[in-house]
Amino acid sequence: MAEVETHTGGCHCGDVVFEVDTDLSMVMECNCTHCFRTGVWLTFVEPSAFRLLKGEDAIQEYLFNTRKIRHFICKTCGVETHGEGAGPDGKVNIAVNVRCLTDIEPFSVAPTMRYDGLHTI
Template sequence: MTTHAGSCHCGAVAFEVETDLETVIECNCTHCYRKGLMLTFVEPEAFRLTAGEGATTPYLFNRHAIEHQVCPTCGVEAYAKGRAADGRVQIAVNVRCLTDVEPFSLTPTLRFDGLHKV
């Protein structure tokens, strides 16, 4: 596990996350696809918000199962909060917001057919 730093574009929302980036998902649901999200999922204990507590605007769609956290200043979704299929709380981290990771170096990514599963 490595600790990575991340933020939204303007820096109002910043975080640290401990992850191995072993599984990075590209989902084709209407939300993720349009935003170009690359996600890795971690337990809440592995995620620490370092700036922007209470500053994000939650965005909910479809079943309202995931709280997508959007910076109201720059519009970037750096992370989301939701539940895994087994009910565990998880944080979905937008890998494209990690400041020390080159997303194109993460191959292969897991393609998830969220368009047809939601």
């Protein structure tokens, strides 16, 4: 089992900065119309494992389809840093865009699970 570590991340322009505690053992690639087009890779954590350090006023919320997942996007550079929604069990979690982590080698992490969001919704 991978070890939980604290990672730093943020948007492209630096207006949004966060920390997240995760082991990156499950990184999901979804093919829904939003995730596929924006290229996000997601890891899911409990809300207590995610800390927005900077940029609450720089974030724009985006909702689509069933409007149940809140996507958070930097108003300045347009990068989606994270989202929030309930899992199948009803428990709220934070979906962190792994491609926004600034303290890891970009090609050291690859999706470990593909999710067919396109045909699930």
